Each structure stands twice: as C-alpha cells, then as structure tokens.
Amino acid sequence: MLTRRHSLLAGAGLALPGLLRSAHAQAPVPRYEPSPALVEAARKEGRLVLYTASFTEVEQETAAQFNKRFPFVRIEIIRASGGQLITRVRTEAAAGKLVADVVDHSDRALMKGIEDLFVEYAPPNGADYLETARISDRIWPRITPVWALAYNSELLQKPPTSWADLTDAARFKPGTLGQVIAPSGGTTWTRIMFERQVMGDDYWAKQAATKPTLYPSSAPLADAVVRGEVLAAPVVRNVVYSKVKDGAPVKLVYPTEGIPVCPYATGIPKSSTRQNAARLFLDWSMSVEGQSWTMAEQGNLTSLRAPPRGLAGFDPAVHKIWLPEQKPFETLRDPWTEEWNKTFGYRQ
Amino acid sequence: MDMHAGSLAVAPAVQVRPRSGLRLGWVWSGALLLVLAFLVIYPMTMLLLGALTGGDPVVDGYKLESLSLDTFRTVLGNENVHAALLNSLVACGGGTAMAVVIGLAFAWIVVRTDTPCKRLIAAAGMLPLFVPPLVGGVAWAILGSPKTGLLNIIMARMGLDFRVDLYSMAGMIFVFGMYYAPYVYMFTASALRNMDPSLEEAAEMSGASSLRTLMTVTFPLILPAIVSGMLLSFIVMLGIYGIPAVLGTPAKIPVLTTYIYTLTNWSPPLYGTAAAVALLLMVVTGALVWLQGRVLSGRSYTTVAGKAFRPRALRLGPWRWFTLGLALFYTAVVVLLPCLALIVAAFRKFLFVRDLASLVDLNQYSLIHFDRLLSNPQTTQALLNTLETGLTTAVVGGLLSFAIGYTVVRTRVPGRRLVDIISTIPVAIPGLVIGVAYLWAWIGLPGGLYGTIWILSLAFVARFIPDTVKALSTSLMQIHKELEEAAWICGRSTLGTIRTIVLQLARPGVVAAMTLLFILSTRELGSSLFLYSSGSMVMAVQLLGLYEGGNLSITAAYSLIQIMLLGGVIGLSHLLTHQSTPQPSSGGVGRAG
Numbered sequence: 001m002l003t004r005r006h007s008l009l010a011g012a013g014l015a016l017p018g019l020l021r022s023a024h025a026q027a028p029v030p031r032y033e034p035s036p037a038l039v040e041a042a043r044k045e046g047r048l049v050l051y052t053a054s055f056t057e058v059e060q061e062t063a064a065q066f067n068k069r070f071p072f073v074r075i076e077i078i079r080a081s082g083g084q085l086i087t088r089v090r091t092e093a094a095a096g097k098l099v100a101d102v103v104d105h106s107d108r109a110l111m112k113g114i115e116d117l118f119v120e121y122a123p124p125n126g127a128d129y130l131e132t133a134r135i136s137d138r139i140w141p142r143i144t145p146v147w148a149l150a151y152n153s154e155l156l157q158k159p160p161t162s163w164a165d166l167t168d169a170a171r172f173k174p175g176t177l178g179q180v181i182a183p184s185g186g187t188t189w190t191r192i193m194f195e196r197q198v199m200g201d202d203y204w205a206k207q208a209a210t211k212p213t214l215y216p217s218s219a220p221l222a223d224a225v226v227r228g229e230v231l232a233a234p235v236v237r238n239v240v241y242s243k244v245k246d247g248a249p250v251k252l253v254y255p256t257e258g259i260p261v262c263p264y265a266t267g268i269p270k271s272s273t274r275q276n277a278a279r280l281f282l283d284w285s286m287s288v289e290g291q292s293w294t295m296a297e298q299g300n301l302t303s304l305r306a307p308p309r310g311l312a313g314f315d316p317a318v319h320k321i322w323l324p325e326q327k328p329f330e331t332l333r334d335p336w337t338e339e340w341n342k343t344f345g346y347r348q
Numbered sequence: 349m350d351m352h353a354g355s356l357a358v359a360p361a362v363q364v365r366p367r368s369g370l371r372l373g374w375v376w377s378g379a380l381l382l383v384l385a386f387l388v389i390y391p392m393t394m395l396l397l398g399a400l401t402g403g404d405p406v407v408d409g410y411k412l413e414s415l416s417l418d419t420f421r422t423v424l425g426n427e428n429v430h431a432a433l434l435n436s437l438v439a440c441g442g443g444t445a446m447a448v449v450i451g452l453a454f455a456w457i458v459v460r461t462d463t464p465c466k467r468l469i470a471a472a473g474m475l476p477l478f479v480p481p482l483v484g485g486v487a488w489a490i491l492g493s494p495k496t497g498l499l500n501i502i503m504a505r506m507g508l509d510f511r512v513d514l515y516s517m518a519g520m521i522f523v524f525g526m527y528y529a530p531y532v533y534m535f536t537a538s539a540l541r542n543m544d545p546s547l548e549e550a551a552e553m554s555g556a557s558s559l560r561t562l563m564t565v566t567f568p569l570i571l572p573a574i575v576s577g578m579l580l581s582f583i584v585m586l587g588i589y590g591i592p593a594v595l596g597t598p599a600k601i602p603v604l605t606t607y608i609y610t611l612t613n614w615s616p617p618l619y620g621t622a623a624a625v626a627l628l629l630m631v632v633t634g635a636l637v638w639l640q641g642r643v644l645s646g647r648s649y650t651t652v653a654g655k656a657f658r659p660r661a662l663r664l665g666p667w668r669w670f671t672l673g674l675a676l677f678y679t680a681v682v683v684l685l686p687c688l689a690l691i692v693a694a695f696r697k698f699l700f701v702r703d704l705a706s707l708v709d710l711n712q713y714s715l716i717h718f719d720r721l722l723s724n725p726q727t728t729q730a731l732l733n734t735l736e737t738g739l740t741t742a743v744v745g746g747l748l749s750f751a752i753g754y755t756v757v758r759t760r761v762p763g764r765r766l767v768d769i770i771s772t773i774p775v776a777i778p779g780l781v782i783g784v785a786y787l788w789a790w791i792g793l794p795g796g797l798y799g800t801i802w803i804l805s806l807a808f809v810a811r812f813i814p815d816t817v818k819a820l821s822t823s824l825m826q827i828h829k830e831l832e833e834a835a836w837i838c839g840r841s842t843l844g845t846i847r848t849i850v851l852q853l854a855r856p857g858v859v860a861a862m863t864l865l866f867i868l869s870t871r872e873l874g875s876s877l878f879l880y881s882s883g884s885m886v887m888a889v890q891l892l893g894l895y896e897g898g899n900l901s902i903t904a905a906y907s908l909i910q911i912m913l914l915g916g917v918i919g920l921s922h923l924l925t926h927q928s929t930p931q932p933s934s935g936g937v938g939r940a941g
Contacts, residue, residue: 049882056897060724076882077726079893081613087407094407095791097798099881154702213598216613219898227496227699227900239898246716248698345600 029308032069032287034280039070041276047074048277051089052104053082053185054143054264055219055239058298065293066284073277081217082185086110093117093271101278104142104266107186108135109330111265115139118267121279123286125304132323133263133303141263141303142285143238143294146311146321147191148259150225150240151232154249160232162256163199167206174211178221178233181214182340187236187262188217189333192340194260194322204343214346226250241299252299254314258322263303377763380752384770387810391785392773398788399623423624432607433628439520439592439603440585446525447581448574450678451532452567457671458533459540460566462661464668469675470537476527476682478914480871482590482891483907486900487686488514488523489594490693496701498689505704515598523591526682528581535577539570558662583636586629587778589874594895604629605874608780612878619784626781634776687911693904694718717905726885727906731913734870734887737801737808738917741869745809746862749816750854754846756817757824758832775814779874782811787878799881807879808869815868819861824854863921867914887913 052059056079063075078100080088085105092098098117105111118138126140133141149166151159160166166177180188195203213229215221218236225233225240226248234255243250266285268278284290292308294300301311301321310316340346400415423429457463458470476484491499492514499512513519547569551561567574589605596603602610604625611622664671693699695713706712721727755761756768774782786807791798797806831853835845851858873888880889887910894903 056893057899060726074725076729078882078885079897081896083613087612087619090407091787091791092798095798097791099799099883152700154700214600216597216896217898220896221898223699223898223900227493229493229495243698246697249700 029292030288032284032289034283038276038280038283042070042274042280043072045274045277046072047076048101048272048274048281049076049078049099050102050104050281051078051080051085051100052102053080053085053106054104054145055079055217055236057219057242058238061242061298062285062294065297066281066290069284070280073280075281082107082110083183086114089117089269090114093269096271098269098271100269101272101274102266102268102281104264105186106145106262106264107189108139108263108265108326109333110186111139111267112136112330115267117269117271119270119272119275121268121282123283125287128304128306129286130303130305135265135326136267139265139267140282140286142266142282143298144261144263144301144303145187145236145238146259146261146299146301147187147194147234148237148240148252148299149232149255150222150235150250150252152225152228152230152249153251155228156231159251159253160255161253163195163203163234164257165255166212166232166234167203167210169210172210172231175213176231177210177212178224178230179207179212179214179344180218180221180234181216181344181346182337184217186264189337190260190262190324190329191234193324193329193332193336194258196336197324198258198322204340208344212344214344222250237299238294241297252313254319256318258320260322260324261301263323373759373761374763377755377761377767380755380767381763381770383748384767384813387806387813388770388773391782391789391810392777394788395623395626395781395785398620398784399627401620419620419624420627423621423628428602429607429625429628432602432604432625433632435517435596435601436586436603436605436629436632439517439524439596439601440582442517442521443524443528443585444578444582446521447529447532448578450525450529451534451577451581452536452574454529454533454675454678455537455540456562456566457675459537460662461664461671462668463664463671463675465672469672469679472679472683473533473675474530477530478867478871478918479527479686479911480590480873480888480891480907481527481588482594482873482888482895483690483910484523484527484686485591485594486693486895486903486907487689488519488591490689490699490900490904491685492519496699498692498701498707501701501704501707514595516595517599517601519595519599520592520601520603523595524585524588526678527591528585529678531581531584532574532577535573535580536570539573540566543569579636579639583633583775586633586636587874589778589780604632605778605780608778612780612784623781623784626778626784629778630776630781633778637772637776690904690907690911693901694908695905696901699900717899717901721902721905721909726890729883730885730887730890731909733801733884734913737804737884737886738866738869740801740805741808741812742862742866744805745812745816745865746858748809749813749820749861749865750851750858752813753817753820753824754850757821758829758850771813771817773814774811777811779811779872780877781874782807783875783878786810786875798879799883801884803879804876804884804886805869807875808865808872811872811875812865812868816861816865819864820854820857824850824857859921863917866917870910870914870917 050059050063056077059077059079063077066075067073078088082105085103086107089098089100089103092100093114103111103118112135115136115138118136120137121140122137123140129141133144149160153159160168165171180191182188182192192204195207212233213224215224218239221230221233222235222240222243224230225235226243237252240250240252244252266282268275268282272278285294288304288308291302291304295302295307295309295311299311302308397415399419400417454473458466458473463469489497491497492512494500494511494513494515497512497514503510503512514522543566548561548565551565552558556564587605589609592601592603592606593609597606608622608625608629611618611625692707694717695715697712697714697716701707752767752771755764756771777785786803790803790806797803831849832845835849840848871888873892876886876889877892880886887906891903891906891910894906
C-alpha cells in the first residue's frame with residue numbers, strides 16, 4: 001500500500017511545471033494551424049461522432065468553440081456514464097458497428113484494456129505532454145479535469161477549505177454535505193483513491209460519519225449545491241465553472257491538502273470512417289490553443305508540460321496537484337470501491 | 349375491460365373463408381409467429397443467455413458449457429436485491445392502495461352523481477397518464493424536495509412548521525397513487541356505467557341507506573373491475589423507472605427498476621446480474637398479469653344485462669359542490685401544481701429560491717434555459733427523430749397489431765392462440781429489460797439495423813404490441829360478423845372485405861391505436877436507452893441525459909416542450925377522429941418510461 005508521502009511524490013510530475021505560472025501572467029497563446037490537407041479532408045467528412053464520459057454541457061461548449069474555428073465539422077455527442085460508455089464501445093466493436101469517431105473516457109485503466117480498438121495517433125505537440133498522464137501511444141489526455149470544493153455562497157458563510165473540513169460532523173449536519181458515489185467512473189475513483197492514500201485510511205469512515213447525501217455524478221451534485229439541497233461538496237470543477245460564470249450562488253475553493261486530477265483517455269477508433277475530422281478535433285483539443293481555452297473557459301487543468309496559463313484562484317504556493325499512479329489506479333479500483341460502498345452504506 | 353388480448357378470443361369469430369383453406373391459415377399464422385419470434389422470443393432468449401452466462405453475450409460470446417445458474421443464485425441470495433424487491437412491493441402496494449381510493453372515488457363522482465362539470469373533470473383527471481413518469485418525478489421533486497421544495501418554501505413563509513418530504517417511500521407512494529389512480533378510475537367507471545341500477549334500487553327499496561348500498565351492493569358488484577384496475581396499476585408501477593429514480597434515489601431507496609439501471613451504469617457494468625434481476629422482475633410482473641387474467645375471466649361482465657338502462661345519477665343536493673371541490677382539488681394537485689413547478693423551474697435562471705419574495709421576483713426569470721436548449725442542434729435532431737420514430741412505430745405497429753387482432757378475434761386459423769399468447773408476453777417485460785434484450789439480439793444482425801431509428805421503432809412495436817392489439821381488438825369486436833358475411837356473399841375476397849368493411853368500420857379504433865402507439869413511443873425511455881445512437885437520439889433519452897447532467901431547469905424546460913408535443917398529438921388525434929382520442933383503457937400509456 002502506498003504511503004501518504006509516496007502518493008504526493010507520485011503527483012509531483014504533473015504538479016511542478018504548470019502551477020508556477022500565475023493566472024495573470026500569460027504569454028500569448030499560439031494559434032493552432034492544421035495542414036490544409038487535413039482541413040480539406042475533414043471538410044469533406046463533415047461531421048464526427050464523439051463518445052464521451054464527460055458532461056454533456058461541458059462538451060457542447062467544446063464543440064461550439066471548435067466550430068468557431070472549423071464550422072464545417074459537426075460534432076454529434078453521445079454522453080454516457082463511464083460504465084455504460086465502455087460497454088457501448090465494447091458491444092458495438094464486438095458487433096463490428098462502433099460508430100464513434102472519437103472515444104473519450106475518464107477511466108484510463110478501462111481504456112487501456114481496449115487500446116487495440118484505436119489507431120496509433122499522436123497530436124502534433126504530443127511530445128509536450130507529460131508521460132505520467134499518458135498510458136498508450138493511441139490514447140491521449142484530451143482534458144484534465146480537476147476536483148474542487150463547491151459551496152452555496154448564499155447559505156454557507158464559513159465554507160470548507162480543506163478535505164478535513166468535510167469530516168467535521170459538528171459543523172455539517174447529516175445530509176448537508178454531498179458526495180459522488182465511488183463507482184461512478186474514473187474521475188471519482190481518482191478522488192476516493194486520493195482521499196485514502198493522502199488523507200489516511202480512516203478518512204472515508206470519518207467522512208461517512210457526516211452522513212453525506214450521495215449523488216451518481218458531479219453534474220447533479222453541482223446543481224444540488226446551487227439549489228441549496230446540499231451546502232457543500234467536492235465536485236469536478238468544470239461542471240460548476242459555467243454556473244459560477246453565469247452568476248449562480250456557488251463558489252469554488254481548492255482544498256489545501258491536495259487536488260486530485262484525472263487526465264482523460266481519448267482515442268480514435270480504427271473503425272472510424274471520419275478519421276480526418278477526428279484528427280482535426282483531437283489535434284485542436286490537444287493544441288496549446290485548445291488546452292488554453294479549456295483552462296480559461298471550463299476550469300480544467302492541462303497535462304501539457306508547460307501549461308499555457310494558470311487557473312483562477314489557484315495558488316501554486318499553497319495548492320498541490322495529485323495524480324494517481326497508473327498501476328494502483330488499475331489494481332486497487334475494485335477492492336477499494338467495494339470498501340467505499342460498504343463504508344458509505346451504498347448498496348449494490 | 350381486460351388486460352390481455354387472450355380473453356378477447358371469446359368475441360364473435362368468423363371462419364376464414366373455406367377457399368382460404370387450412371394450409372393458407374397455417375401460412376398466415378406461421379408468418380405472424382415468425383415476426384413475433386423475431387420481435388419477442390429471440391430477444392428474450394438472448395436476455396436469458398446473458399443471465400445464465402453472467403456477461404454480455406455480444407462481447408463475451410456464450411458457450412453451452414459456460415451456462416450456469418450462478419448469477420441467479422447470487423442475485424437471489426443478495427440482500428440488496430431483497431431490499432430492492434421489498435421496496436418495489438411496498439412502493440407499488442402503497443401506491444396501488446392510494447390509487448384505488450382516489451380512482452374509485454373519482455369514478456363514483458363522475459358516473460354516479462350529479463356533480464357539475466363531470467365531463468371536464470373526467471378529461472382532466474386522465475391527463476396524468478400522458479405525462480412521462482420522469483417528467484412527473486422531476487415536477488414533484490421541484491415541489492416536494494425536503495430542503496428546497498417550492499411547497500416547503502411557501503409553507504415556511506406562511507409560518508407553518510409542517511414540511512413535505514417527497515424524497516422518501518411515502519413520497520413515491522403519494523406520486524404513484526396520484527398518477528396511476530386513473531387506471532382504477534377507467535376500470536371502475538366503465539363497470540359502474542355498465543351496471544344495471546335496478547340492483548341498487550332493490551337494495552334501497554329494502555331499506556338500505558345510500559352508503560350501505562354503495563358498500564354492500566355497488567362496490568362488491570364491481571369488485572372484479574376494482575381488482576383488475578388495482579393489479580394493472582401495480583404492474584405498471586412495478587416497471588416504472590422515472591419516479592423512483594427521481595424521488596427514491598436521493599433517499600437511498602432502490603427499487604427493482606432503479607437497481608437494474610444502476611447495475612448497467614456501474615463502472616464496469618454488471619449486465620449479467622442486471623439480466624438476472626430483470627428476469628426476476630419479469631416473473632413478478634408475469635405472475636400479476638396471470639392473476640389479473642384470472643380475475644377478469646370470472647365476473648367482470650356479470651353486471652351487464654341485455655336490457656337497456658341508464659346509469660343512475662345520485663342527486664347530491666348541496667353536497668355536489670363538495671364532490672366538485674374534491675375533484676377539482678385532485679385535478680389541481682395532479683395537473684396544475686406539477687405544471688406550475690415545471691414552469692417556475694424552466695423560466696428561473698437558477699433554481700435557488702431563498703424565500704417567497706425571491707420566488708415571485710421577476711428579475712430571477714429568463715428564457716436562458718430555452719435558449720440553450722433550442723440552440724443545441726441535438727434538440728432539433730432529437731425532436732425530428734422522435735417524430736420519425738413515432739410515425740414509423742405507429743404505422744408498422746398499427747399494421748402488425750391489426751393483423752394480430754384480426755387473426756385472434758375474427759378468425760379461427762390454426763395457431764392463433766399461440767399468436768395471442770406470444771403477442772401478450774411483452775406486457776410482463778419492463779422497458780429497461782427490453783432495451784438490453786434488443787441490444788444483444790439485434791446489434792449483430794446484418795443489414796445495418798443498429799444505429800438507425802428502425803431498431804427503436806421495432807423495439808417500440810414489440811414492447812407495445814399487447815396494448816395496441818387490445819385497443820384494436822375492442823373495435824374489431826364491435827363489428828358484427830354478418831357484415832363480413834354479406835360482403836363475401838357479394839363476392840368480395842377476404843382482403844377486399846377487410847379493406848372495404850372491417851377497416852372502414854374500425855377506422856376510429858385503428859386511428860386511436862396508432863395514436864396510442866405514437867404517444868407511447870414518444871414517451872418511451874427504458875428501451876430507448878440502450879438502442880439509440882448518435883443519429884437516432886430521441887427526446888426521452890435526451891431528457892434523461894439532461895436530468896442526469898444535473899441541470900434541473902433545462903430538464904424542466906425540455907419537459908414542458910415534451911408535454912406540449914404530446915398535447916398537440918392528442919389534440920390532433922381528437923380532431924381527426926372526433927371521438928377516438930386514445931383512451932388509455934389498454935393500460936398502455938402509463939407503461940412507457
């Protein structure tokens with residue numbers, strides 16, 4: 001089992017370069033310039049089907065931004081939870097009817113298991129990505145969502161600022177905190193792995209003692225925070241970020257003990273009939289332009305070695321990024337999820 | 349009215365014309381059986397294989413030596429399955445009890461009293477059946493959430509200490525009871541209309557009070573109808589996903605449908621276990637369908653006499669305003685309140701309501717959610733796909749149902765009983781189960797069915813065959829055989845007779861059945877979930893996506909659009925047929941979702 005110290009070191013590779021950059025000191029972002037041949041080929045294909053485990057609203061924003069540059073490629077989004085998505089991909093592939101042109105999943109271990117389905121692909125700036133965030137020559141971290149603590153700013157005057165605060169049963173009555181269930185997908189698995197490895201073996205029990213309200217994913221939980229159903233909760237930042245920008249009564253803080261991040265796993269299936277449109281979309285997403293945009297507008301982090309910008313509210317002197325090691329990420333999931341379910345009384 | 353088409357075989361039947369011959373009869377029923385085998389038997393076999401192998405038969409394949417009952421043993425020994433089953437029985441049992449009380453009272457008020465505005469009340473009271481369960485669940489969550497529900501905010505403002513908590517077993521029972529009371533109403537109102545009032549008059553002449561007559565004569569006489577409506581309500585509730593998903597899940601109260609969905613949603617998903625739990629749900633549902641058939645085969649028509657009579661209307665005097673008030677209260681609670689909740693949620697920028705002043709502050713309202721929804725190309729695509737799927741389902745399903753209904757009700761061709769039985773099986777299969785079964789069964793078929801709207805349409809046709817066959821059979825039963833015989837004597841062929849006589853006379857029923865199919869397929873969620881693709885996304889799936897995506901306001905906006913679409917279809921159908929607006933007497937409308 002990893003010690004707390006070991007875990008933090010594991011995350012250091014991703015943490016160091018990006019967080020030294022201030023949110024206000026940004027260099028001009030280079031524009032992504034694809035080859036005319038790729039653009040023309042993508043134009044002929046005209047559309048692509050994106051299978052994603054990310055949130056629909058978030059990916060619709062991405063599609064809209066991509067279409068500002070390349071309006072001739074229509075993106076059709078199929079969103080499903082992690083489990084359903086991988087089953088859909090496997091079932092369709094087994095039947096020879098995988099219709100996705102890009103598959104985008106939160107669980108790198110599950111994607112590693114089906115990497116043979118994908119073409120060998122590298123974006124033009126592939127060498128600029130951290131090795132620790134990659135698992136294969138076919139699969140890339142298109143987005144790197146980050147966890148944060150969200151709270152209803154109308155109802156909570158003294159917000160939680162640390163993971164430890166979420167175990168304070170005296171401060172939070174039963175049902176006033178929210179939690180996403182462990183088996184919801186790779187992003188949440190990353191968080192509960194962080195909680196146990198960094199916050200200690202007894203963290204789940206202490207958190208469960210506050211009797212949090214459980215939600216199937218960060219999206220309904222974020223909405224519950226806005227509505228005041230729960231006062232505070234750990235959520236994936238990108239699903240709350242647009243609500244904050246719209247003026248919803250919700251604010252975000254980065255907990256002091258560490259911030260779990262979950263690089264996605266994205267690839268182009270061999271069966272894709274629109275490989276050029278898929279490449280254009282992925283190349284743009286992975287480019288400095290695409291990564292800078294998702295950081296600024298969606299609140300994601302990046303797995304680029306040299307992040308193009310900082311994140312608002314993020315102080316590199318205080319906040320530490322945490323990235324799980326790949327091997328325990330694969331091997332510990334089932335037994336630890338089972339334990340989490342028992343600890344939180346979540347039935348299966 | 350009975351539930352399955354089987355008992356309709358007692359209707360006046362005519363012989364297929366002698367020249368058609370026995371061989372032609374076998375060819376015809378054989379063709380129908382082949383179609384039904386493809387639509388019903390083959391997918392169910394795949395589901396059983398999935399449960400017996402514990403995996404996804406498409407991905408993992410299946411070998412005879414790997415078949416085992418292990419998954420079933422695990423499922424039957426799993427205390428969480430026991431809990432889900434128990435919760436299902438309690439929620440549906442409680443909901444059914446409430447539905448019986450409301451439905452029976454409503455039927456009595458409408459049929460047997462001189463309460464004013466009865467037709468309006470009767471029509472409004474049926475509306476909940478056309479509201480998709482997920483939409484109903486979302487509306488009541490907005491109203492009755494323990495912390496942020498609009499009802500609680502209003503009560504707090506009024507200084508009341510009482511709080512509503514619909515995220516509970518009681519909440520599910522309440523919403524089930526309110527929404528499925530129309531089933532009991534339909535059955536009991538029909539029985540009350542058909543009942544000879546002389547039986548009640550005899551009781552009263554013997555000195556019994558009105559109340560005693562009601563309790564000792566009227567209700568016992570329509571007991572088969574009550575039991576029938578009760579069982580149908582229970583069966584329908586058992587297969588519903590939307591309401592327990594919205595109201596039960598936050599309170600950690602799994603029922604069988606939400607449990608199955610959770611298993612398929614797991615990372616990685618447990619499809620074999622889901623298939624086994626689904627088969628358990630099918631067994632429970634099938635047993636209830638069988639029980640309902642037994643009840644109906646008994647005394648359901650014994651109150652219908654040969655002589656003409658008018659249903660007796662009890663003069664309530666001033667009390668009629670009280671019964672009117674009760675009926676209006678029910679209508680307001682079940683129709684107006686949820687619609688208001690959806691309107692508030694859909695137009696409010698954020699669904700955070702600090703207090704009553706904030707609730708009525710117009711600055712908090714905007715069209716932002718409709719803008720976002722309608723600017724999303726997926727919404728237009730889903731709307732078009734839904735209309736296309738609905739139309740193809742209505743046409744294909746209407747033709748197939750007519751063929752089955754005609755064969756079962758009006759012919760004596762060999763094998764028609766088997767056709768009847770197989771076409772009734774989907775009654776016992778919840779939508780979620782059918783979705784997995786069809787995915788496994790049809791994804792591997794050559795011809796590119798998967799990924800098109802046709803796979804959805806075929807799934808809907810199969811799922812709703814029992815409902816439409818029965819709706820059509822009712823029309824077919826009303827046509828006397830002499831009319832067909834007259835056409836034959838005049839030299840018409842069998843097909844010519846069907847086209848010129850039967851179809852013409854049954855036209856309102858056919859239109860009603862096809863409209864019913866359209867509405868059912870528009871609402872259907874369970875079987876769509878596993879079969880849609882990027883190009884065949886339908887509204888019900890998009891609605892669930894929005895709900896799971898966590899934005900309740902956009903979900904409410906989309907719910908309003910869906911309700912308006914359904915309202916438009918019902919209105920159009922009413923205009924086309926004047927009187928054949930699909931009455932959900934088949935029990936079908938509420939089955940979807």
